Structures are given as structure tokens and as C-alpha cells.
Amino acid sequence: MKIRFEPFGVSGQVKQNTTVLQAAIEFGVKIESFCAGRGTCGKCKVIASEGLSAPTVMELKKLTEEELRKGYRLACQAVITSDVVVTVPEESRIAQINILAEGMAQGSVQMEPWVRRHILRVPAATLQNQVADLQNVMRTWNEHHGGELKFTLSALRQLPFALRERDGHIALVLADDQVVHIEAGDGPEHILGIAFDIGTTTVVGYLMDLESGERLAVSSLLNPQTRYGADVVSRILFSIENESGLQILQHEILEALNKIIANTTHAAGVAPENIYGMTVVGNTTMYHLFLGISPAALGRMPYVPAVSATLCLTAKDLGIAIHPEAHIWVLPNIAGWVGADTVGVILATDLPNHEDTALAIDIGTNGEMVMGSRRRLVACSTAAGPAFEGAHLSCGMRAAEGAIDAVSIDGDVRWHTIGESAPKGICGSGLVDLVAEMLRAGIIDARGAMQDGQALRANGQGHLAERILQNGGQREFLLVSSTESAIGRPIKVTQRDVRELQLAKGAIRAGVQILMKELGIGPEEVRRVYLAGAFGNYIRPESALTIGLMPRFPNAKIVPVGNAAGAGARMALLSISARERAARIPDQVEYLELSGRPDFQEEFAEAMLF
Numbered sequence: 002m003k004i005r006f007e008p009f010g011v012s013g014q015v016k017q018n019t020t021v022l023q024a025a026i027e028f029g030v031k032i033e034s035f036c037a038g039r040g041t042c043g044k045c046k047v048i049a050s051e052g053l054s055a056p057t058v059m060e061l062k063k064l065t066e067e068e069l070r071k072g073y074r075l076a077c078q079a080v081i082t083s084d085v086v087v088t089v090p091e092e093s094r095i096a097q098i099n100i101l102a103e104g105m106a107q108g109s110v111q112m113e114p115w116v117r118r119h120i121l122r123v124p125a126a127t128l129q130n131q132v133a134d135l136q137n138v139m140r141t142w143n144e145h146h147g148g149e150l151k152f153t154l155s156a157l158r159q160l161p162f163a164l165r166e167r168d169g170h171i172a173l174v175l176a177d178d179q180v181v182h183i184e185a186g187d188g189p190e191h192i193l194g195i196a197f198d199i200g201t202t203t204v205v206g207y208l209m210d211l212e213s214g215e216r217l218a219v220s221s222l223l224n225p226q227t228r229y230g231a232d233v234v235s236r237i238l239f240s241i242e243n244e245s246g247l248q249i250l251q252h253e254i255l256e257a258l259n260k261i262i263a264n265t266t267h268a269a270g271v272a273p274e275n276i277y278g279m280t281v282v283g284n285t286t287m288y289h290l291f292l293g294i295s296p297a298a299l300g301r302m303p304y305v306p307a308v309s310a311t312l313c314l315t316a317k318d319l320g321i322a323i324h325p326e327a328h329i330w331v332l333p334n335i336a337g338w339v340g341a342d343t344v345g346v347i348l349a350t351d352l353p354n355h356e357d358t359a360l361a362i363d364i365g366t367n368g369e370m371v372m373g374s375r376r377r378l379v380a381c382s383t384a385a386g387p388a389f390e391g392a393h394l395s396c397g398m399r400a401a402e403g404a405i406d407a408v409s410i411d412g413d414v415r416w417h418t419i420g421e422s423a424p425k426g427i428c429g430s431g432l433v434d435l436v437a438e439m440l441r442a443g444i445i446d447a448r449g450a451m452q453d454g455q456a457l458r459a460n461g462q463g464h465l466a467e468r469i470l471q472n473g474g475q476r477e478f479l480l481v482s483s484t485e486s487a488i489g490r491p492i493k494v495t496q497r498d499v500r501e502l503q504l505a506k507g508a509i510r511a512g513v514q515i516l517m518k519e520l521g522i523g524p525e526e527v528r529r530v531y532l533a534g535a536f537g538n539y540i541r542p543e544s545a546l547t548i549g550l551m552p553r554f555p556n557a558k559i560v561p562v563g564n565a566a567g568a569g570a571r572m573a574l575l576s577i578s579a580r581e582r583a584a585r586i587p588d589q590v591e592y593l594e595l596s597g598r599p600d601f602q603e604e605f606a607e608a609m610l611f
Contacts, residue, residue: 046092138171176328358372360516
């Protein structure tokens with residue numbers, strides 16, 4: 002059977018019982034799928050008039066009667082039964098998303114590189130002094146530096162040629178205490194390193210000059226694992242339920258890292274083989290998938306990782322396209338749901354040395370948060386769900402071009418989109434803005450219930466009342482009309498969307514309340530709040546406070562710190578002391594498992610209110 006995807010013109014042969022989504026993945030057609038093909042998100046809509054199986058129960062639930070009449074199907078549910086032409090509408094295509102690469106500057110870290118270049122001038126052996134090459138190099142090394150050196154086999158193979166090419170003038174490249182490369186003369190043109198932040202949704206790489214500390218290039222990609230699920234739980238399940246699931250997920254992330262390496266080295270005009278050091282941060286699940294270690298135990302009680310320690314590997318161990326002997330340091334995890342990315346945030350914000358109490362919070366599909374000072378640090382993680390990243394919302398989308406990212410209601414409804422283009426949907430920061438504005442305007446009440454048009458008219462808000470629609474058993478708020486949108490349909494926020502946000506923000510707020518309770522403090526004692534990650538960087542703090550995402554901290558300065566996890570990875574790349582501090586962080590932080598605390602459910606129920 003043959004399938005052709007329009008408007009891409011991509012086609013190919015498929016086997017029996019293949020879904021449209023499986024075919025799209027096989028042929029490189031990018032279709033949104035937040036739920037790992039379970040049909041629950043409804044984002045993988047395609048159009049086909051024939052050649053597919055009958056609509057499933059899930060499709061009948063997720064698609065309207067009008068959509069079904071027009072040939073809309075869910076790609077993850079529709080099985081190909083004969084030759085078929087499938088159209089992927091714009092709303093279902095994976096767009097180039099806005100990825101936050103900037104974060105706290107690593108300038109505060111003192112350069113103390115663990116990858117170094119050393120120039121030696123080794124005297125030639127003679128008939129009277131028939132010293133072996135390695136012994137000769139070590140003798141010269143000890144005269145000038147001292148200390149034991151270890152050599153990789155590949156470096157030993159380079160030694161006899163390099164030593165004689167320039168009459169003993171050689172360069173040693175050391176990663177930690179190991180010689181990984183030997184070259185005649187002054188050695189490679191550049192001594193480079195790369196730091197990675199592997200996020201659930203995005204991957205960012207920073208190419209660094211390890212001798213000057215200069216950032217040469219940065220590149221980012223949508224994590225290709227997202228096609229197997231938007232959240233870590235979906236990917237854990239994929240790795241368990243599919244025979245080659247773990248290998249597929251590891252291959253996807255390694256391919257993404259190698260693509261970023263190619264992009265950054267090309268942009269900087271340097272050679273990938275001159276990268277001799279690499280650091281990696283990511284949440285605990287990404288840590289396991291990157292290493293090809295099963296994350297299955299993270300998905301069931303008591304949620305323990307297979308490995309949580311700092312690891313040092315080589316590029317050839319993993320197939321990373323840099324110098325094969327380069328050292329790769331993977332920073333440690335704190336717990337099953339608080340990973341090395343949080344370690345990076347703690348390192349970048351220097352929480353262990355804060356005199357006053359501070360809160361660092363990274364909001365995504367999970368909300369990781371750390372609170373305390375040099376006296377005591379406590380951390381927890383809450384399952385915020387994908388609402389903050391636009392998933393599982395009726396008109397939700399990632400932070401890509403056309404996403405509504407800001408909303409105001411002042412007499413009329415105004416919105417702003419990423420890229421200043423016609424709107425296609427709403428992303429997380431836009432939803433927080435909208436709900437905050439709806440609260441201020443009285444369109445929803447403290448319980449999150451959307452008011453009917455009659456109540457708004459009684460309050461003299463007839464222009465807003467016209468935006469309240471009834472669809473079956475739930476109310477909807479018309480944000481963008483079909484004539485204004487880029488998708489030819491209205492963009493509406495439903496009562497269910499508001500509930501999704503309440504669940505997400507309630508989990509975050511409850512986690513913060515538990516941390517304060519554990520430390521025995523009130524909001525007035527917190528002096529600084531660090532908002533990490535893309536969502537924390539783009540969200541308007543006042544909107545976050547209006548919906549009760551976190552308490553109002555009257556004496557605290559709110560500081561968006563961008564990709565602080567990436568900043569921590571860069572610090573560990575540039576400084577051995579910073580890397581060693583990162584390795585100690587898990588021992589300095591107390592992890593609170595919220596699932597076993599009855600008071601969390603109490604806090605959560607209260608925090609769901611606006």
C-alpha cells in the first residue's frame with residue numbers, strides 16, 4: 002500500500018496495520034503528537050477521503066461531526082487500508098518553536114578548565130640514551146609539571162609520529178589527568194568543549210572555547226523524542242511497551258546531539274574533532290534515555306533511578322561525533338523526579354551559598370522547585386502536566402510562530418502572537434495571561450467557573466458576553482474569530498482548558514506551600530525567586546501571581562534566569578571546581594516525595610482555586 006503526504010509530496014510503501022502517524026514517522030513527516038499515539042490529545046489531525054479504517058471511538062470523541070464530514074482523522078488512530086493521499090493541515094504540523102538558549106551568564110565562574118593544552122619540547126633519544134618515547138615524554142613532563150599522566154591507546158599511537166615530525170616539539174591535550182590527543186607543534190587550532198541541556202521538549206547545545214571561555218555558537222532543536230510523547234511518562238511507557246523502544250529513544254536523542262554539534266561547529270568554522278570535553282544536564286528520565294538505561298523503575302513506586310551519580314564517559318562509548326576520546330561528564334540527579342537539570346539551576350543560582358531564603362522554580366510538564374539557603378535546601382517535583390506547554394488544550398500549541406503568547410482584556414480583547422503572524426493557537430504563557438485577564442474582568446470566578454453571557458451583560462460587559470459560547474455541556478470563550486485565525490477556524494478556550502490550567506498551577510502552588518511548611522517559614526521570609534526555563538522567562542510575573550501559580554512574596558525580588566540549567570552545564574564545562582560543586586549538590590539537598598504526604602492533597606485542593 003502506498004501513502005502520500007500533502008503538501009509535502011512525500012510518499013512511500015507501508016505494511017499492513019500501519020497507522021498514518023507511524024507512516025509519518027517512518028517517512029520523516031512531522032505531525033504533532035503529544036500523547037504518544039494514544040489518541041487522547043487530538044493534535045494529530047489529518048485529512049483523507051478514503052483508504053483508511055473506520056473512525057475509532059477515540060476519534061468520534063475528539064473530532065466534531067463537521068470535522069468528520071470534511072474527512073478529518075487522527076493520524077495515530079487511522080489505519081491505512083489501501084493507497085491513500087493524506088493532507089496534513091497547518092495546525093497539525095510541527096513548527097519551528099521558540100527555544101530559550103539564553104540564561105544566567107557563566108561569567109561568574111572562574112576559568113579552571115579540566116581540558117588543557119600543554120606544549121613540550123622533548124629531547125631526542127640517542128644511541129647513548131635509548132629512552133623509550135613514552136618514558137622520554139614523562140621525564141620531560143615531570144621536569145616542568147610533575148604528577149602522573151595517563152595515556153589513551155589512541156594517544157600512544159600518535160606519539161611516535163608526533164615526536165619526530167617537529168624534532169620533539171609536541172602538544173598534549175589532557176582531559177582531566179588523561180592524555181587524549183598528541184600532535185606535533187603547538188597542537189590543534191582550538192581546544193573546544195560543548196555543554197548540553199537535554200530537556201523533555203527542547204535540546205540546547207553551547208559550543209565553548211575552553212582556553213578563552215568564549216561561547217562560539219549555540220544551537221537548539223525540538224527534542225525528536227516528542228513524537229513518542231510530550232511528557233516523560235509517555236516516553237517511559239514507550240520504552241517499556243515497545244521491544245526496541247529504549248533503543249529508539251536513545252538513538253533519537255544522540256542523533257539530535259550530533260546534529261547540534263554539526264550546526265555549532267559549522268557556524269563557528271571549527272572542527273568537531275577539536276571538541277575534547279562535554280557536559281550534560283537533563284531531568285532524570287532524559288539522563289537514562291541518553292545513556293540507554295531503562296527508566297522503567299521511574300514510572301512506578303518508589304520512583305527510584307537506576308543511576309543518579311555523576312558519570313564520566315567517552316564520546317566513543319555513546320557515538321557522539323566529537324573527538325572519540327573526549328570526556329563526557331553527565332551531572333548527577335537528586336532523585337527520580339528532580340534531575341541534573343535542577344542541579345544545573347542550583348549551581349547557576351548558587352543557592353547553597355545564599356544567606357537569605359530563595360526559591361528556584363523550573364516550570365514545564367513537571368515543576369521542579371528548590372527552596373532554602375546555605376543552612377538548608379529542600380526540593381520537590383510536582384506533575385504539572387502539559388498545559389504550560391500548550392498540550393492537551395483544545396486550541397493549545399507549542400511556543401512556535403503563530404502561537405498567542407500574551408493577552409490583555411481592557412474594554413476589548415487584544416492578543417499578541419510569536420512572529421507577529423496570524424494566530425494558530427495559544428501557548429502556555431498566553432493561557433496564563435488570558436486566564437488572569439478573565440479573572441480580572443469577572444469572566445471566570447475564583448472557582449474557575451466561566452460565567453454565562455447573561456451575567457456579563459448584567460455587569461455592563463455586553464462586548465465580552467458575545468464571546469461566551471455554549472458547546473454541549475461546557476462554555477467556551479471566543480479568543481480569535483475564524484476570519485482572524487490562520488487555521489480557518491475560531492480559537493476558543495474552553496471550560497475544560499481552564500480546569501487543565503487549574504490542575505497545573507495547583508500542583509505548582511501546592512509544591513511551594515509544602516516547601517515553606519517544611520522549612521517553617523512564610524512568604525515574607527523569601528527574599529529572591531528565580532524563575533527558570535522558557536515558561537518562567539516569558540510568563541508575565543503579575544499574571545502568574547494573579548492566577549495563584551505561586552504565593553505573593555512581599556519581600557522577594559522575582560528574577561527570570563532563562564535557561565539556568567544550561568548555564569550550570571556551561572559552568573561545569575569551564576571549571577573543574579564548578580563541576581565538583583555540582584557533584585556535591587545532591588548531598589546538600591533534601592528531596593521531599595510529595596506523593597506520600599497527605600498534606601499535599603490538602604494544599605493541592607486549596608491551590609486549585611484562583
